Amino acid sequence: MPPTPHDWSPRGWRVVEPVVGALVVAVLLGGLALAAASLDGVLAARGRSSGMAAGWSAPLAEAARLMRQRRRTIVAADVLLWRVGGAALLVLALLKAVVVPVGGRSVADLAVGVVWFNAMDVTVWAAVWLLGWGANSAHALVGGYRFLAQGLAYELPLMFALTAPAVAAGSLRLAEVEAAQQGGAWFVLWMPVAFAVFCLGVVAFSVWGPLSVPAGVDVAGGVLAELSGVDRLLVLAGRYALLAAGAAFAVPMFLGGADGPVLPGWAWFGLKVVLLLALLVALRRHLPVLRPDRFVEVGWLVLLPAVLLQVLVVSVVAVWRY
Amino acid sequence: MGGTEVLESVVFWVLAVVAVASGVVVFRVDSMARATYALAVSFVAVGLALLLVDLHYIGIITVLMMMMEMAVMAVYMVMFMGMNPALMPMSMVHDNRAAIAAAVATFVVLAGGALLVPWPSRREPEPGAVLGSAAELGEAIMGSHMLVMLTVSPAMLATIVAGVVLAQARGRYDRLGDDLDRRPADDPQPGGVGR
Numbered sequence: 001m002p003p004t005p006h007d008w009s010p011r012g013w014r015v016v017e018p019v020v021g022a023l024v025v026a027v028l029l030g031g032l033a034l035a036a037a038s039l040d041g042v043l044a045a046r047g048r049s050s051g052m053a054a055g056w057s058a059p060l061a062e063a064a065r066l067m068r069q070r071r072r073t074i075v076a077a078d079v080l081l082w083r084v085g086g087a088a089l090l091v092l093a094l095l096k097a098v099v100v101p102v103g104g105r106s107v108a109d110l111a112v113g114v115v116w117f118n119a120m121d122v123t124v125w126a127a128v129w130l131l132g133w134g135a136n137s138a139h140a141l142v143g144g145y146r147f148l149a150q151g152l153a154y155e156l157p158l159m160f161a162l163t164a165p166a167v168a169a170g171s172l173r174l175a176e177v178e179a180a181q182q183g184g185a186w187f188v189l190w191m192p193v194a195f196a197v198f199c200l201g202v203v204a205f206s207v208w209g210p211l212s213v214p215a216g217v218d219v220a221g222g223v224l225a226e227l228s229g230v231d232r233l234l235v236l237a238g239r240y241a242l243l244a245a246g247a248a249f250a251v252p253m254f255l256g257g258a259d260g261p262v263l264p265g266w267a268w269f270g271l272k273v274v275l276l277l278a279l280l281v282a283l284r285r286h287l288p289v290l291r292p293d294r295f296v297e298v299g300w301l302v303l304l305p306a307v308l309l310q311v312l313v314v315s316v317v318a319v320w321r322y
Numbered sequence: 323m324g325g326t327e328v329l330e331s332v333v334f335w336v337l338a339v340v341a342v343a344s345g346v347v348v349f350r351v352d353s354m355a356r357a358t359y360a361l362a363v364s365f366v367a368v369g370l371a372l373l374l375v376d377l378h379y380i381g382i383i384t385v386l387m388m389m390m391e392m393a394v395m396a397v398y399m400v401m402f403m404g405m406n407p408a409l410m411p412m413s414m415v416h417d418n419r420a421a422i423a424a425a426v427a428t429f430v431v432l433a434g435g436a437l438l439v440p441w442p443s444r445r446e447p448e449p450g451a452v453l454g455s456a457a458e459l460g461e462a463i464m465g466s467h468m469l470v471m472l473t474v475s476p477a478m479l480a481t482i483v484a485g486v487v488l489a490q491a492r493g494r495y496d497r498l499g500d501d502l503d504r505r506p507a508d509d510p511q512p513g514g515v516g517r
Contacts, residue, residue, distance in 0.1 A: 078353065078355065078356070080356075081355055081356065081359065084359075110378065110382075111378050111379075112378045112379050112382055115379060115382045115383060115386065116382050118386055119382050119383075119385045119386035119389065122386050122389045122390045122393070123385075123389045125389065125390065125393035126359065126362065126389055126392060126393055129393055129396055130355070130359070133355050133396075145397070148393055148394075148396065148397050151393065152394075152397075155390070172379070290514070291514075293511060293513075294512070294513055294514030295514055296513070296514075297513025297514045297515050298513075298514040298515060301513075301515050302515060
């Protein structure tokens with residue numbers, strides 16, 4: 001058997017390779033997050049009928065402003081937990097993104113990649129609550145608890161939505177879920193409910209659009225209320241990065257991954273991620289904000305049964321097929 | 323010892339020290355939030371250590387469940403603790419002597435068990451078997467007890483349902499009236515489905 005390139009590659013490269021890969025994914029994720037923020041700036045500018053150019057550069061201008069802003073200090077804030085919560089969003093987004101196969105390769109090809117993603121999005125609960133807790137501010141704490149209330153409504157439907165593609169592919173490895181859709185029907189076509197619930201979950205753990213009450217204007221910005229300077233920049237960037245990581249994860253899970261005619265695989269992958277991300281960003285301007293106390297009932301009485309039925313259909317098809 | 327083995331033992335010892343140290347921190351801090359998340363860090367380190375013995379699913383599920391559990395604990399912290407000690411400094415130890423005795427006894431039993439029990443040596447895997455897979459673990463735990471499990475699970479489900487019914491403060495007659503025909507239902511908290 002001829003040796004595979006991996007076998008005779010220099011030993012050092014095997015250690016360096018994942019580090020380089022993680023850096024590449026971090027840069028890609030940062031670029032996507034910036035693009036998402038720019039798109040949101042443009043949409044906001046269009047809503048105000050002000051200049052588009054100012055819309056595109058709004059996130060950069062805001063980043064520059066926040067980098068120069070002095071940190072607000074608060075009496076008796078739990079600074080350690082507050083900073084941990086703020087920095088965690090970006091880190092979690094990156095940890096989600098490293099299992100996604102980009103053009104057939106992923107930095108960490110975990111055998112249980114789907115569960116890994118789920119574990120990371122549950123860790124967002126901790127991050128957002130710590131953000132609310134650490135500031136020692138009533139508004140921020142209300143925001144943190146709103147996120148947990150919302151979490152109790154969206155997390156179980158999201159878990160079952162992740163189950164559907166895994167059952168259909170017979171694997172929790174993301175590369176195999178992607179391979180199961182090659183040249184066949186993309187999973188979004190016959191599990192649309194799971195896809196919709198997954199997208200809702202992405203919007204929820206990014207504290208975005210219809211599920212952004214934890215950072216709502218009615219509680220003076222909620223978890224964002226006391227954040228200033230670079231801490232605020234990290235959290236705002238983290239939200240966009242989580243949105244981007246969710247979109248990137250949806251592509252191998254539901255949208256066929258790199259599958260597509262003519263263009264090379266990585267181009268299809270990139271195209272799908274960008275389109276889905278743009279859609280998620282645009283949601284903010286088109287859907288009203290949902291109150292968590294009302295959304296809980298929707299989550300348990302509508303989303304959960306609907307997604308369970310979806311999993312049942314997928315399971316029956318999977319059993320019948322094998 | 324190869325390079326990978328050295329790396330694995332380094333990772334193991336780092337995780338082990340983090341797990342024990344953050345476990346100690348749980349009882350040294352004076353804030354409930356810090357204690358909660360120190361415990362979470364301890365469990366995460368244990369979950370990641372499980373990855374070293376190729377129990378990928380169990381390891382990552384441990385991380386998932388523990389992070390979720392700690393977040394839910396934060397909800398209960400505010401909901402059920404009178405006068406909200408969650409928001410002010412408080413000692414994390416109660417009934418110190420009995421707790422120390424219980425902890426030492428548990429440690430002696432578990433550590434003694436780990437050292438004294440004759441562990442089976444690893445058998446040659448059957449062809450096609452995936453070592454350390456969830457299926458293998460399930461087989462080892464459940465294989466000879468499947469009938470018991472099948473009998474116990476309906477009983478457990480019935481117990482859960484009965485427990486919820488008994489604990490319910492407001493039943494359907496409170497919500498829908500004596501003839502169950504009140505629409506919309508009389509709920510203290512209106513929901514998004516508009517019942």
